[in-house]
Amino acid sequence: MALLNILHYPNPLLRKKCNKVTEITKDIIGLADNMCETLAYHKGLGLAGNQAGHLKRIIVIKLPEEEEFRVLINPEIIQSFGIREVEEGCLSVPGYTGIVNRSIWIRAKGLDMKWKKWKIKVEGLLAQALEHEIDHLNGIMYFDHLVAHRRRTSRRIETTARAVRASRS
Ligand code: NI
Numbered sequence: 001m002a003l004l005n006i007l008h009y010p011n012p013l014l015r016k017k018c019n020k021v022t023e024i025t026k027d028i029i030g031l032a033d034n035m036c037e038t039l040a041y042h043k044g045l046g047l048a049g050n051q052a053g054h055l056k057r058i059i060v061i062k063l064p065e066e067e068e069f070r071v072l073i074n075p076e077i078i079q080s081f082g083i084r085e086v087e088e089g090c091l092s093v094p095g096y097t098g099i100v101n102r103s104i105w106i107r108a109k110g111l112d113m114k115w116k117k118w119k120i121k122v123e124g125l126l127a128q129a130l131e132h133e134i135d136h137l138n139g140i141m142y143f144d145h146l147v148a149h150r151r152r153t154s155r156r157i158e159t160t161a162r163a164v165r166a167s168r169s
Pocket of ligand 1: 090092
């Protein structure tokens with residue numbers, strides 16, 4: 001296994017649509033392993049193929065309270081419901097977070113590493129992570145969903161602004 005170089009915005013691969021995986025090859029298995037290792041190293045929630053320089057529809061997700069990595073092939077969202085505002089960041093945009101609109105729940109489907117079909121209905125952090133990573137596969141970045149009044153702000157800037165306000169009051 002090896003650590004992969006995570007591409008940072010504005011690398012053009014982050015705006016590309018990834019191609020469907022057509023079979024589980026040795027290369028795909030190696031890529032999945034390396035993506036998991038890279039995600040763990042950076043303590044991230046998820047990673048998509050193009051973030052690691054591979055235009056393949058493969059994502060890995062690891063929720064903080066879970067031990068296992070989810071390796072998902074050709075994932076797609078088939079239904080979504082509701083809107084909620086959540087804070088979000090991305091390993092390709094280090095140092096920044098923003099408030100974005102995400103769904104309350106989603107239905108998604110895809111394949112696993114054994115080429116077995118899966119279909120799930122999920123909410124909360126897993127739904128958010130799936131929406132974020134599947135967006136990556138379609139060349140969409142989380143800041144494309146920023147709610148208008150928070151556009152181009154970062155936690156760092158907001159924290160500074162709060163400190164300035166506090167020191168004034
Ligand atoms: Ni991301």
